[in-house]
Amino acid sequence: MDRREDVVLSKAIKAQATRYTAPPALLDRLVVALNQVDSVSPRRRSNASSWQQWLGMGGAFAFGVVASLTVTLFYAAPGLDDRLAQEVISGHVRSLMVAHLADVTSSDQHTVKPWFSGKLDFSPPVHDLAAEGFPLVGGRLDYIDQRPVAALVYRRQQHTINVFVWPSGAVSTSAAKSLSRQGFNVEEWNDSGMQFWAVSDVGASDLQTFVELLRNAQSAPQLDPPK
Amino acid sequence: MSDRTRQFEAAALPHLDAAYNLARWLLRDDHSAQDVVQEAFLRALKFFDSFRGGDARPWLMGIVRNTCYTWLHNQGKAGEHVEFDETYHSDSSRSAFDATAGNPETLLMQKVEREQLNQAINALAPIFREVLILRELEDMSYEEIAQIAAIPVGTVMSRLSRARAMLRTALVRAGQEKTKWTVVKTSC
Numbered sequence: 432m433d434r435r436e437d438v439v440l441s442k443a444i445k446a447q448a449t450r451y452t453a454p455p456a457l458l459d460r461l462v463v464a465l466n467q468v469d470s471v472s473p474r475r476r477s478n479a480s481s482w483q484q485w486l487g488m489g490g491a492f493a494f495g496v497v498a499s500l501t502v503t504l505f506y507a508a509p510g511l512d513d514r515l516a517q518e519v520i521s522g523h524v525r526s527l528m529v530a531h532l533a534d535v536t537s538s539d540q541h542t543v544k545p546w547f548s549g550k551l552d553f554s555p556p557v558h559d560l561a562a563e564g565f566p567l568v569g570g571r572l573d574y575i576d577q578r579p580v581a582a583l584v585y586r587r588q589q590h591t592i593n594v595f596v597w598p599s600g601a602v603s604t605s606a607a608k609s610l611s612r613q614g615f616n617v618e619e620w621n622d623s624g625m626q627f628w629a630v631s632d633v634g635a636s637d638l639q640t641f642v643e644l645l646r647n648a649q650s651a652p653q654l655d656p657p658k
Numbered sequence: 659m660s661d662r663t664r665q666f667e668a669a670a671l672p673h674l675d676a677a678y679n680l681a682r683w684l685l686r687d688d689h690s691a692q693d694v695v696q697e698a699f700l701r702a703l704k705f706f707d708s709f710r711g712g713d714a715r716p717w718l719m720g721i722v723r724n725t726c727y728t729w730l731h732n733q734g735k736a737g738e739h740v741e742f743d744e745t746y747h748s749d750s751s752r753s754a755f756d757a758t759a760g761n762p763e764t765l766l767m768q769k770v771e772r773e774q775l776n777q778a779i780n781a782l783a784p785i786f787r788e789v790l791i792l793r794e795l796e797d798m799s800y801e802e803i804a805q806i807a808a809i810p811v812g813t814v815m816s817r818l819s820r821a822r823a824m825l826r827t828a829l830v831r832a833g834q835e836k837t838k839w840t841v842v843k844t845s846c
Contacts, residue, residue, distance in 0.1 A: 440822055444794040447772045448779055453678035457692045461674070461699055465663055468703055528672050614664045 458528075459521050466613055512608075512619070515576060515628070520615050522573050522582065523593045523630040532591065533569030533584050543570045547581050555581035555596040555625065558648035565592065565641050575628075585641070592631040592641060599626035607642050609635060618642045622649060666706045669714040670699060676715065676796050677722045683791045684726040684784055698725035716798075716805040723788065723806055730784065770829055778828040786821035793818055 526532050535546040544557040550572055559567040568584040573595060580597040599621050607620040616638045618629040629645075631638055677698065681691035702709075702721045709717050779787060788807060792798045800818075804811045 437822055440826060441794055443770050447770060447775045448795060449776055450795045451679045451682040453674045458674060461696055464696055464700060465703055468700060528674060
């Protein structure tokens with residue numbers, strides 16, 4: 432198989448042929464579909480007579496109509512938070528799918544923070560929480576709510592935590608809101624004009640602890656970077 | 659979400675790009691590829707209990723591939739294409755390849771353009787296209803490809819070498835066509 436022509440052709444294909452990547456919408460659609468299967472597991476009827484089967488089919492059809500209506504309504508008018516939560520979770524899942532967790536890999540906040548300047552029109556607060564058991568892994572750019580946002584990556588044991596940050600427009604500070612979706616825990620809060628979304632598959636209490644630590648670190652006076 | 663779905667997502671979602679790439683190449687259409695990948699993943703979830711650990715990639719890709727062929731079959735696009743290319747290319751591709759082997763071809767291959775290459779791969783029959791895509795773009799081993807396509811490893815190797823030969827022939831032809839056209843254009 433190591434003929435020279437093969438090697439040349441192989442190189443050309445690798446370099447030139449398109450490797451298609453799944454559109455983000457497909458991932459979103461898929462996650463929703465997989466979780467619907469979960470909630471709609473039809474019971475098997477083994478020895479039902481034919482009219483019962485017809486009845487069953489009618490019922491299934493009616494159920495299908497109701498289910499699709501529900502889905503349509505849900506998607507037609509999702510609240511801001513619902514839609515954002517979905518986007519944020521998708522961003523989290525995507526970051527884990529391909530080897531694209533971090534554009535800048537560093538546990539040093541003084542490396543990660545400056546990396547964002549020039550790439551975003553805001554500067555996200557970056558704090559390493561290694562001492563508290565949540566080491567900073569790095570950062571990357573992501574795209575949420577039709578704008579580029581900062582994604583900070585932390586680790587908790589084997590779990591990854593993504594923190595998405597972008598300016599909120601509101602100056603107010605808000606208590607963190609929690610929600611749980613598709614097996615992921617999400618925390619959302621506002622601080623000093625920034626909107627924060629933390630997503631992870633760590634336990635809800637772990638994520639809440641993390642958010643508390645992060646907010647404490649952010650409100651503490653900034654130390655000068657070591658020279 | 660149940661633990662089972664969660665486990666499935668953890669095993670399957672990392673291969674979504676590979677699955678989509680294969681489906682996109684086999685079906686040659688974005689919309690169909692998305693539909694088929696979704697259907698394949700739902701089928702895979704259904705059969706997840708029959709998956710006994712190990713590497714989920716060849717298992718999942720096998721389901722994606724089968725779903726693609728079912729789709730092609732329902733569209734009436736699978737059978738004729740395969741048979742046609744099996745018989746047509748068996749001799750002609752080899753002689754055409756032999757006639758054009760050597761240095762000029764190597765040179766040509768280095769200059770080959772993306773669009774031209776994509777078109778040439780798309781023109782291959784699905785059974786040749788798939789081994790090429792899995793091998794070159796997904797970096798899969800012969801054994802993995804054999805598992806995905808449900809064929810012996812020897813068949814993977816022979817299909818791959820046939821696919822390469824056909825591709826070379828097509829590229830050489832396309833290269834000649836292009837040269838001809840350039841000559842025509844400049845002489846006008």
